[in-house]
Amino acid sequence: MKILMIEDNTSVSEMMGMFFQKEQWEVDFAYDGNEAMAKFKTDPADWDMITLDLNLPGKDGMQVAKEIRAISKTVPIIMLTARDSESDQVLGLDLGADDYVTKPFSPITLIARIKAIHRRADIGTSVNETAQNAPTIDQGEFDVFTDHFKLSSKTREAFLNGKEIPGLTPKEFDLLKTLAKKPRQVFSREQLLELVWDYEYYGDERTVDAHIKKLRQKVEKVGPQIIQTVWGVGYKFDDSEAGNE
Known part of the structure; x- marks a missing residue:
């Protein structure tokens, strides 16, 4: 795995x-937001994981995350920050x-998070490659359904009363499916x-709450x-x- 630690x-x-x-x-290190973007842009497809501090000189972590996502929709990002509020x-x-770790943190915890997200990213890539070649789904291809809800793991789509729930991230989809x-x-x-996260011992429960809030929206x-x-x-x-x- 190749990691860019910002x-x-x-x-x-x-x-x-x-x-x-x-x-x-x-691992390669960047010590401010501008240096981080310069290194990331050199070869965006070369990075397997980004760890990103929010409180950066030059360009803050939120702006860096936004710029990285404008270039790559798939590279996993774990935010590291002393900020502790739900809004952040x-x-x-x-x-x-993809995840959020508050400081101070245990190195073992961060390693566990990275491994879990990397496993999920590999699974998600395989699923997405299959879905790109999939035909339009019919009712029989929904693997989770109730009277008002249906979900297809094949196309990573979910519907409520016939309307697609928009913009689900991989984690939100997995959480909803579970x-x-x-x-x-x-x-x-x-x-x-x-x-959902493969965190047996190292998880931060606030991660669940934050994802639930976005999913509900x-x-x-x-x-x-x-x-x-x-x-x-x-x-x-x-x-x-x-x-x-």
Whole structure:
């Protein structure tokens, strides 16, 4: 794996460099936003992973994320930041980040996140290559469906009352599929981290909350809310009210 670590703190970079070397990953470092974009643009397809600090000199991390996504829709981005608010998490995800890790963090945690996202990216690439050659789907090709909802893993599309839920990211699609496969079953945040992100021990539950918030916003563009909060426990899929629209 080849990683571009965008981080202005040299101590953090040096520390992570040792861990990357132990994993036998190749890493290059950028210490401000302008340097980061110059390195990324040299060969965008050459990078397997981006770790991106938000508080950068020259050009902040949010702007860097936006510019990277304008060039590549697929390279995974993990944001690293001391910022801890939900609004920052949601904004980062909205700009195209795949995950969000708050400082201070354990190097082992970041390594686990990188491995999990890289596995998911490989799976997603295979699925997308298959979907590009797929014919238009019919009702029999939806592998998750209820009276009001249907989802196709083949084309990575989901519909509520016949309307496509727009702009689902790979993580949002996987999260929706996981919930919808077992309607009305309550999933804890820990379960969702393990099932959707492959984080058994190293997950940050706020990652789930931020993705749920973005997913709900997209669902609400086409119909009533089908992702319900079960206070003190987690989340569930319930489209029983969708027929009342």
